Amino acid sequence: MIAAGDQGDKVMPAERAVAMVRPGSTLGVGGAGGVQEPDLLIETLARRFRETGEPGRLTEFHAIRCGEIDGRGTSLFGAEGFVSRMYGGSFWPAGTPALVRQIHENRMAAWNFSIGVMYGLLEATAAGRPGLLTEVGLDTFVDPLQSGGALNEAAAREPAVERVTVGGRPMLFYRTVPIDVAFIRGTTSDPCGNVTMEEEPANCGALALAQAAKANGGRVVVQVKRLAPQGALDPHLVRVPGILVDAVVLSPGQRQTTHVEFDPTLVGAARLPLEAVPIPPMSADKVILRRALLEARPGETLAIGFGAPGFIPAIAVEEGVFDRVTFSVEHGVIGGINGYACGGRTFPCAHNPEAIIDAADQLRFFAGGGLDRAFLGVGEVDGQGNVNVSRFGDRIPGAGGFIDMTQGTRDVVFCIRLGDRGRRKFVPRVEQVTFSGPRALREGQNILYITEKAVFRLRPEGLVLTEIREGLDPRRDVLDQIGAEVRVASDLIPMPDICFRDAPMGLADLWTTEEKEKT
Numbered sequence: 010m011i012a013a014g015d016q017g018d019k020v021m022p023a024e025r026a027v028a029m030v031r032p033g034s035t036l037g038v039g040g041a042g043g044v045q046e047p048d049l050l051i052e053t054l055a056r057r058f059r060e061t062g063e064p065g066r067l068t069e070f071h072a073i074r075c076g077e078i079d080g081r082g083t084s085l086f087g088a089e090g091f092v093s094r095m096y097g098g099s100f101w102p103a104g105t106p107a108l109v110r111q112i113h114e115n116r117m118a119a120w121n122f123s124i125g126v127m128y129g130l131l132e133a134t135a136a137g138r139p140g141l142l143t144e145v146g147l148d149t150f151v152d153p154l155q156s157g158g159a160l161n162e163a164a165a166r167e168p169a170v171e172r173v174t175v176g177g178r179p180m181l182f183y184r185t186v187p188i189d190v191a192f193i194r195g196t197t198s199d200p201c202g203n204v205t206m207e208e209e210p211a212n213c214g215a216l217a218l219a220q221a222a223k224a225n226g227g228r229v230v231v232q233v234k235r236l237a238p239q240g241a242l243d244p245h246l247v248r249v250p251g252i253l254v255d256a257v258v259l260s261p262g263q264r265q266t267t268h269v270e271f272d273p274t275l276v277g278a279a280r281l282p283l284e285a286v287p288i289p290p291m292s293a294d295k296v297i298l299r300r301a302l303l304e305a306r307p308g309e310t311l312a313i314g315f316g317a318p319g320f321i322p323a324i325a326v327e328e329g330v331f332d333r334v335t336f337s338v339e340h341g342v343i344g345g346i347n348g349y350a351c352g353g354r355t356f357p358c359a360h361n362p363e364a365i366i367d368a369a370d371q372l373r374f375f376a377g378g379g380l381d382r383a384f385l386g387v388g389e390v391d392g393q394g395n396v397n398v399s400r401f402g403d404r405i406p407g408a409g410g411f412i413d414m415t416q417g418t419r420d421v422v423f424c425i426r427l428g429d430r431g432r433r434k435f436v437p438r439v440e441q442v443t444f445s446g447p448r449a450l451r452e453g454q455n456i457l458y459i460t461e462k463a464v465f466r467l468r469p470e471g472l473v474l475t476e477i478r479e480g481l482d483p484r485r486d487v488l489d490q491i492g493a494e495v496r497v498a499s500d501l502i503p504m505p506d507i508c509f510r511d512a513p514m515g516l517a518d519l520w521t522t523e524e525k526e527k528t
Contacts (some may be wrong), residue, residue: 011423015230015487017071019202019257022234023053026256029228030054035068035370036187038083039133040075041213041340041368043267044354045206046082047075047194047232049260053193055085068094070186072127072214072368073340074101078166078357084108091204092117096169098124101405109403118163120169121399122151124339125372125413126183128214132369134185135220141174141183142492145376146412148445150399155442160405168333191222191229192264195249198233202254205246208234210275210358211340212248213368219253228255234263266355271458274360277497281360286526287352289505291511292427293461298324299508300459301384301422307333307520309381312414314339317424319349326350328516339375339410341368372410376417383418385411387425387458389436392494394446394467396423396457397439408443415444420455427460435491463487464504470496479503 027050030036040046057066069083069092074083084101086092087108095117101109101205106290112119122130137162150157153172158167171182193215195204207214219229231254265271273279289295298321305311311334313321325331325347337343338356343364348355357368374380388398388406396415399408421444426435446467451458456467463483464476475498477483483497507514 023049023258026230026258027054029277030064030190031206032064033066034121037188037191037216037218038071039193040220041073041357042120043077044211044357045194045209045213047192050192051085052233065090066093070096071490073124083207086110090479094324095119098127099409100131100405106361112161115161115163119160119387120158120164121160121171121407123157123408123412124410125376126267128369129219131217135224140185142180144180146181150441184423188222189227191218193218194232196237197237198241198257199239202251202257203242203247204231204249206248207241215307217250219249223253227254227257232258232260268354275358279382283326286323288327296461296508297424301424304422312380312383313338314385318384322346323350330517339373341366370385372413376413378417380418380422383414384422387423389439391436391439392471394472395442397441399443400441411443423458425460427462432492435493437492473498476502476504
């Protein structure tokens with residue numbers, strides 16, 4: 010073990026640092042998508058494996074996959090024999106064929122749990138607890154009554170979660186995964202290994218991962234962009250203290266995100282004018298997002314999920330109500346305009362953030378009911394209101410923070426584009442249950458499913474058509490175009506016509522009128 014005072018020994022080349030990973034080790038990897046990717050560490054380790062065959066048979070643990078481009082980040086662990094077990098909060102929407110093939114052919118055992126659970130497991134490991142006890146995941150595919158989060162037969166032979174009863178209530182107990190080596194990333198480190206993250210647009214569990222490794226007697230390797238003299242760092246800005254760090258690897262070319270060298274508006278060092286936010290042109294997606302935003306109310310804290318919902322802040326800008334609600338994403342960013350809304354390609358960040366807290370803290374807040382409302386995309390939905398976003402045949406996007414948000418939030422709005430894909434989106438039975446409609450009903454949640462043609466609500470009898478675009482026929486234009494069994498409400502009404510016009514909806518005036526009527 011390297012002592013905190015051995016300052017010179019902590020700064021070392023990547024090749025020396027990754028040698029701490031031994032055959033059969035459990036490696037924890039930080040980052041999320043295109044942010045906080047410890048790319049130099051992963052690439053150096055992967056190159057070592059290609060050249061020497063070591064270290065093989067790893068167990069790899071990532072709260073959320075990192076690397077937005079195939080051939081980067083955690084996708085590199087798809088090489089034959091490199092990894093024998095993988096625990097992930099997310100995987101890949103489009104594939105990374107080598108890794109997915111390893112999973113489908115049972116060459117590595119793989120499990121998918123929600124991101125919040127993955128962070129919770131790190132916190133439990135760091136505290137010396139045997140596992141995480143929570144309701145998150147009940148009645149979804151991570152429940153042992155379904156697949157227990159196992160993505161293949163190899164994982165199913167090693168159950169990682171149990172369904173138990175505590176105080177008369179069903180709960181899930183997830184067993185911890187001891188970490189031998191942690192790969193994390195920051196912006197600046199001093200020779201002692203104290204790490205700051207001033208250029209990181211999200212903070213994705215680096216401290217919890219480092220603490221989990223140290224609690225197991227393991228090692229922590231941090232990748233940073235620059236070095237600072239000892240004593241030069243503001244202690245209030247240190248996110249990972251040097252007492253937890255064994256090796257510091259300098260990567261001067263480290264980008265802020267996969268696609269961005271450095272944008273000061275992602276970390277509050279500059280402001281992006283609202284006038285610079287691109288306003289989406291009129292389209293089916295814009296209709297959906299407008300109708301979704303009509304559900305929000307002034308003063309609410311809103312979460313937006315991956316995909317189309319990331320553009321809802323741009324709709325709020327166009328309507329002049331952006332400053333009357335607070336948007337957030339699961340990766341710890343509170344306030345601001347999601348990068349998608351500004352034409353970016355990296356979801357876990359925002360321009361003009363009000364706060365950047367740890368993703369683990371954010372997801373705990375979400376799971377505990379801290380949100381007023383969540384707007385989320387959909388892969389497929391069935392007549393019971395069940396939603397799948399996590400697995401579609403050979404594609405394994407993973408659950409991400411979806412389960413934490415949908416189980417912890419009373420009002421959930423699902424955004425679904427029908428187009429000519431109705432039978433692919435609305436199906437007789439979802440392939441995998443990432444959100445349970447029957448559970449939501451039991452828990453008294455208010456669930457809405459919005460498309461560009463119609464709006465559905467979850468009621469005791471299942472999915473019910475409650476709104477339809479003016480001029481459309483419920484049977485011909487909706488029910489006959491989808492594959493799910495849906496009922497039609499006796500009080501069916503037209504969708505608001507303001508969602509379809511070229512001009513803004515006038516939401517600011519609507520909210521002002523509502524507030525005056527209340528007073």
